[in-house]
Amino acid sequence: MTGRLIYLIGPSGSGKDSLLDAVRETLEGEGCRVARRVITRSAEAKGELAEAVSAEEFARRAERGDFAMSWYANGLSYGIPAVIDDWLAAGDDVLVNGSRGYLPEARRRYPHLLAVLLTVEDAVLRRRLHARGRESAEEIETRLARNAGFADTLLAGENPDLCLLDNSGDLEQTCQRLLQLIEAHRSQAWPDSA
Numbered sequence: 001m002t003g004r005l006i007y008l009i010g011p012s013g014s015g016k017d018s019l020l021d022a023v024r025e026t027l028e029g030e031g032c033r034v035a036r037r038v039i040t041r042s043a044e045a046k047g048e049l050a051e052a053v054s055a056e057e058f059a060r061r062a063e064r065g066d067f068a069m070s071w072y073a074n075g076l077s078y079g080i081p082a083v084i085d086d087w088l089a090a091g092d093d094v095l096v097n098g099s100r101g102y103l104p105e106a107r108r109r110y111p112h113l114l115a116v117l118l119t120v121e122d123a124v125l126r127r128r129l130h131a132r133g134r135e136s137a138e139e140i141e142t143r144l145a146r147n148a149g150f151a152d153t154l155l156a157g158e159n160p161d162l163c164l165l166d167n168s169g170d171l172e173q174t175c176q177r178l179l180q181l182i183e184a185h186r187s188q189a190w191p192d193s194a
């Protein structure tokens with residue numbers, strides 16, 4: 001594979017979708033694709049750069065090998081289409097909306113991925129989740145509780161190359177910083193083992 005995988009992670013509500021949406025056009029003009037996820041979420045949910053499918057359809061696709069990566073979290077199944085491997089093989093870089101829980105497996109599959117962790121101050125995160133209004137108050141609490149488990153493990157030295165990107169402030173600034181991070185990563189030579 002010659003392209004690079006950029007694996008964006010962060011708590012639900014930290015702004016991953018907003019960020020991907022905002023940088024998509026710029027990145028695609030520079031040969032970096034933004035993957036569209038497949039999620040077992042009802043089609044009426046707005047603001048998600050994803051294809052919504054039933055659990056049965058998701059299982060069929062998984063069985064067929066349609067996903068390069070897939071995971072289950074928050075009561076939903078998420079899949080990243082296998083086409084990303086074609087894009088990477090063709091030399092395109094690929095940006096995906098990933099999962100913190102799946103990061104170790106993603107690293108096994110893509111040893112040279114760039115992991116970018118989007119962070120948001122707790123109070124801001126809670127406010128944004130409620131303002132988004134996609135989940136019930138109970139689902140929001142469950143998502144916030146899930147974050148506590150990741151805060152320690154992700155930052156406890158197991159991921160020395162993890163890039164932190166704060167999105168507590170203006171989205172436009174976060175976009176610019178993400179584009180800079182990606183640019184810096186792309187300008188690095190591939191490790192010999194790649």
Ligand SMILES: Nc1ncnc2c1ncn2[C@@H]1O[C@H](COP(=O)(O)OP(=O)(O)O)[C@@H](O)[C@H]1O
Pocket residue numbers: 010011012013014015016017018019047128129131132167168169170171172174
């Ligand atoms: N920098 C920002 N400033 C203000 N609101 C933001 C910012 N980034 C995202 N949001 C809002 O926060 C909510 C969650 O963002 P979203 O992109 O859906 O997060 P995620 O995909 O990580 O769950 C959305 O309503 C979005 O409009």
Ligand SMILES: O=P(O)(O)OC[C@H]1O[C@H](OP(=O)(O)OP(=O)(O)O)[C@H](O)[C@@H]1O
Pocket residue numbers: 009010011012013016017048073074076078097098099100101102146
């Ligand atoms: O292991 P985690 O890092 O907790 O991630 C689990 C899933 O939750 C997030 O999606 P979610 O359904 O919340 O969509 P969102 O990002 O649009 O909120 C994230 O994008 C992952 O797919």
